[in-house]
Amino acid sequence: QVQPVESGGGLVQAGGSLRLSCATSGRTFSSYAMGWFRQAPGKEREFVAAINWTGNIRYADSVKGRFTISRDNAKNTVYLQMNSLKPEDTAVYYCAGGLWSANYYPPIRATDFGSWGQGTQVTVSS
Secondary structure, eight states: OOEEEEEOOEEEETTOOEEEEEEEESSOGGGEEEEEEEEOTTSOOEEEEEEOTTOOEEEOTTTTTTEEEEEETTTTEEEEEEOSOOGGGOEEEEEEEEEOOTTSOOOOOGGGOOEEOOOEEEEEEO
């Protein structure tokens, strides 16, 4: 089972960029789809992006064209490059891993991800 650990959050002005990293332990990274979710104060956790072992990707409509998810399978690490950030992107961002066949596009439901990191805060000031 992978154990995600996020890093890279912080405070940035609107229009700026951040890159989040998610390092995982475990020897079965290839069996996992990896995803990013976020939760703003007073709101439910929502899907941001996900990627499977072979590089198939899904994005939430709210981040398409601004965020890019990628994974380095040799390093067991997933990244989320966030550009053109908006104040509404402010949230705690969570990395998650879920057992998933590489033959299928990655899932977008939080319930399909069984391993979660502790989260990293992203704050976008206006």
